[in-house]
Amino acid sequence: DSGVTQTPKHLITATGQRVTLRCSPRSGDLSVYWYQQSLDQGLQFLIQYYNGEERAKGNILERFSAQQFPDLHSELNLSSLELGDSALYFCASSVVGDNTEAFFGQGTRLTVV
């Protein structure tokens, strides 16, 4: 158990809809990262938050947004969903410090039909 909790584990929704994925980081971790993993593809970095503020953006679509709340949990909002958005979405958290690793949640599998 990594200590990072993601909900829900599975989500099936229709095209055009909007969903929210939730992540609770490990206790004490201020940084939260979101990644997308499509079939047969590697990890695509989406966005990073640190202590409530956006720190870095990767290949995140304009239809996607995220935030980190004062209790440090984070939500990733995906809107106007398309079939191609079907993927595994991972959240990871880490502490500050160059030597420390990121801890990953189990992921949310999103299926858009």
Add this chain to the structure above:
Amino acid sequence: GDSVTQMEGPVTLSEEAFLTINCTYTATGYPSLFWYVQYPGEGLQLLLKATKADDKGSNKGFEATYRKETTSFHLEKGSVQVSDSAVYFCARRRGNQFYFGTGTSLTVIP
């Protein structure tokens, strides 16, 4: 810029074969380096790490040595098992950012 390049897969090996998965990085300074493993249907788990040049990370029979002169962090295991079948990701950290390779799928057959 910062990047991690790892050997493309898929890799198929027989049980007890020797495994090497190559990983090289570009970086300024001395980043921390990691290998993660993703078993089917699961999230990424840290397999091992090294935080400075010449460090050797090891876990579950896997090893990787931080080679500054060749900017490499190749993953090795002397005798793979069926249970090692997974996707392996090389990664590096700079500041608060992580950079992942594209992943190498390993299948071990009995």
